[in-house]
Every structure is written in C-alpha cells, then in structure tokens.
C-alpha cells in the first residue's frame with residue numbers, strides 16, 4: 001500500500017505493507033539510518049523517534065498507524081531549539097561511547113525537555129528508563145540533560161575525557 005508520511009517536515013510517499021514497522025520504513029525505504037535497530041521488541045529504545053513530539057518505539061509502530069502525525073528522527077531533531085541544546089550538551093559532556101544507543105537517548109531526552117523543561121533527576125530517570133546503554137553512559141546523559149535544560153553551566157571549556165586521553169597518549173613517555 002502507499003502511505004504519505006511527514007518525516008522531518010518533508011512528506012515522503014512509501015509503498016510498503018501496512019504492518020511494516022516505521023523503523024524499517026525510515027531506514028530501508030527512506031534511507032534515514034540514524035534510528036537504530038536494537039532489540040526489535042520495544043525494550044531497548046535504540047529506535048526511538050517522535051510522533052507529534054511524543055517519543056515512540058519505531059520498531060513497534062506500524063506505518064499504517066502514523067497517519068498525519070509528524071515524524072521526527074535524530075536527523076531532524078537538531079532543527080528544534082531543544083534538540084540543538086541537547087546535541088551541544090552531548091558533545092560538551094562527551095557522552096557518546098560506541099554510539100549505538102545515542103540517537104534513541106537524544107530523542108527520549110528531547111521529548112522530556114519539550115514537556116518538562118526543568119526536569120528533576122527522578123523525572124529524567126523515569127523518562128530515560130526505557131533507553132538502554134550497554135556502554136553505561138547514563139551519568140553523562142543525565143549531566144548533559146541538566147545542561148541542555150540550563151540547570152548547570154555549559155561544560156564547553158572543560159576538556160572532554162576523550163581529549164584528556166588523547167593528550168595523555170600523545171605526551172612523551174618519561175625517560176624515553
């Protein structure tokens with residue numbers, strides 16, 4: 001069947017089966033591969049996108065149910081003020097490790113901040129609970145969300161852990 005869905009502000013017409021997961025449509029049909037396949041059963045959050053601003057698991061969302069709702073993916077979230085603030089905070093805090101879960105993390109965080117601009121730790125924990133990170137970047141994710149919310153100063157001036165490691169690796173070895 002043919003479906004016209006609005007993705008990141010642009011209407012896309014796709015010809016797929018009605019029960020095709022939105023994640024498949026985004027990645028395989030439209031070519032937006034930022035949203036990731038993790039578990040495929042709604043448990044990991046790697047595939048999270050927004051439908052009219054609400055975070056949903058795209059692996060569990062059939063394309064036929066999208067209708068006229070606006071789909072926003074990690075490729076489009078930076079165009080929103082909240083998304084841009086989060087992306088900057090993610091960089092400042094050097095949140096990302098392997099990166100696989102991070103698109104979903106930012107999509108859940110942006111849905112949270114759009115609804116709750118000044119979240120408490122408990123509210124962050126609740127909103128992010130369904131997003132699993134096997135690299136355990138949870139502490140940095142929480143710090144980045146607080147920065148994006150304006151609750152803590154930007155960390156841009158501080159060297160990120162990766163920069164510190166790179167500097168240490170480049171330093172001459174003592175006695176060499």
Ligand code: FES
Pocket residue numbers: 036037038039040041042043044045046047048057058059060
């Ligand atoms: S891939 Fe959708 S929740 Fe894991």
Ligand code: FES
Pocket residue numbers: 096097098099100101102132133134135136137
């Ligand atoms: S950064 Fe590796 S799974 Fe989250």
